[in-house]
Amino acid sequence: MSTMAEDGFASHKRDPVKSSVGGVASQKRRQHAVAVRKERRESLVRAKRLCRVGSSGDDADTPLNNAMMVDEEESVLDAQAAAAVEELKSAVANQGKGAMQKVVGALRELRRVLSRTEFPPIEAALEAGAMPLLVHCLAFGSPDEQLLEAAWCLTNIAAGKPEETKALVPALPLLIAHLGEKSSSPVAEQCAWALGNVAGEGEELRNVLLSQGVLLPLARMMLPSKGSTVRTAAWALSNLIKGPDPKAATNLIRVDGILDAITRHLRKADEELATEVAWITVYLSALSNLATAMLVKSNVHELLLHRLATSTSLQLLIPLLRSLGNLVAGDSQTTSAIFMPGQEITGKCDNKYNIIGVLTKCLKSEHRVLKKEAAWVLSNVAAGSVEHKQLIYKSEAVIPLLLHLLSTAAFDVRKEVAYTIGNLCVAAASEQDSGRLSLILDHLVFLVEKGCLPGFIDLIRSADTEAAKLGLQFMEMVLRGMPNGEGPKLVEREDGIEAMERFQFHENEDLRNMANGLVDRYFGEDYGLDR
């Protein structure tokens, strides 16, 4: 098939030697571009954050935004880094007059090189010997400016790859020491930032920091009511307590004044600070039973609900929702404390401040993460008592929304919605006696009549085992429970039989047996004969 473009190319003469050389260079460029893109992706999703603008904002140096650096630019930066480290080395060695100013000046230059781009020349700086120098510059009694610049350099080194973050180990005790109340605020904040990056690297480094006593001084930095220092400290703490070891979370909630600070910030702070504090409650509620109990006792769930109802910032909504979800997913004691009988159940169902109202708002959001996690929380509410199921069922807004999402939303959202709808249709007879299950026919019939069946059959066809199992389980309830033997007819009409027959050749034996069992039982030889 000849195209215009091809005709155009026909007139070019190709020099075979030239094109092969060009091929190698362009291939190298492409490989480099792919590597940079991958590195960029990794750096974007890391729990570490580069510091590119000082908190005082006085620095005239505006950072550049070139995400795709070419080889030459990289090597220029590397050279600059090495040169800056050399400067610093000689400044530190110098004992004469004005030595301190020289040191600060050299540090500032190194800091600028490390803040200029998205991918600072960390490796080059480390290789030139930056670390021992920076540790030296953190010595007690050093002027604030020096401490600040040194901590800033360390922050950006720690924001890099794992081995680069690990290079900070010799500096950690000093960074922690400068968190103390005697330090100036900007210095403490910059040290907290560096430590937050280290904590964001992984469990090993988190444990090192915790054993060196970072928790208490950092927690104290969260007590004031406002300021960028509070926010940075809160973020660093969230990285520190994320586990999987629950010890740090439990120790944090024990710090004097912390619970009060958390609730205070959740109630009153601006959205940026509230966001970081909300992430702290995410980890507290996920990892520590003690923290969860204390939070619930302080009515933190009310604060979460209120903030969820009123905020529109996605950054804030995510951790608020997840904290709520962790609380709802907890043990029954916690859950019943959240659902205070008087308010939640007899009150108006569609009140925007109650849990159903808040979850409805999140389900309506355009953001996939919010929809998915809201559906997850709702599914856990639906897994509760019959009263809880009725709360959802009677809400005018939620049911149509769930049905709509089941057929139109992204896969991970649909799965959670399926859990919710299915949970609405069946009840465990009692908490202790979970062996006995009872179908709630009202709900099942209504939801099937409203057209939820195709959505479940779609899940049966999915390649995801968990989703396929959900679909089959819902199918079973329909086949067994729909009155007047309507179940099989409904399933057949929606091509449910075909969907189940696929499993004959499925590699998963459980699913195969489930599907075959249903087809055998409900679409056997007698099917179709009895009217």
Added chain:
Amino acid sequence: MAMMVLDVDPKADSGFPCWNPVRRRFAPESPFFESGNIERELLAKQIALDLGEEEKHQLWRLLDEDCKDLFCPIVGCRARLTSLENFENHYNSQHAAACSVCYKVYPTSRLLSIHISEAHDSFFQAKVARGYPMYECLVEGCGLKFKSYKSRQRHLVDKHNFPSSYDFFKNKASHHPSKKAREKKIHRKQAATTDRREETEEEEEGTTSQKMDVEGEASVDSLTSALSNLTTGSTPSSVSFGRRNPRGLTFVPRSVHQRNTKKPEDSTPPP
């Protein structure tokens, strides 16, 4: 307010794991929370890095692909799926070979052709009756043939470790004949001895019969080309059937005879 409730003990019911409504809890590092965690970091860096919406979308797409370790769950396929959404397309193009006679669907054209021989071919049955080993092993490359369905099944279990629930050509309830077919089957059962062949299906009356006419007049060319595809064993992507159109263009070997030739809307014109 009275609510109809059906009491059921799930364990008594043939071992089917009934839906059990339980609360689900996830650890902070669970993959369930991964997308939320990523969103957190992207949002935090978004302003500092001037990350546009378009760029974010691209990033999400790449991230989704990165951690995808999804393979087609159909036995023997092992194709890597790029996304869950793509599975349906993959399935329809690779695993939806349907029999024109009884509408059963098979995941490969080889299995379909084996089914057609074994279930709808009187020539095949004749040879079986005369003692020839006609039942092929289902594992491609094995090559062994057996005199009975049962002995083939035994071979699959013994030599190829097939679980006994792998009954590919299972007779009962593997498809849903129309009400008319069932009635006829019961009637016929009373008259004749049982045999292993799958009953052919009565056409559904009405508009579909006209469709069959058109498709019945498929050109000889397309039939022979489809047939040659069959024998070379390649997966004919041109002859693929959506599950929603079981009466689409199909290939039917000339030796297939419809059992019930009374109706004029049979799919195979006599050769």
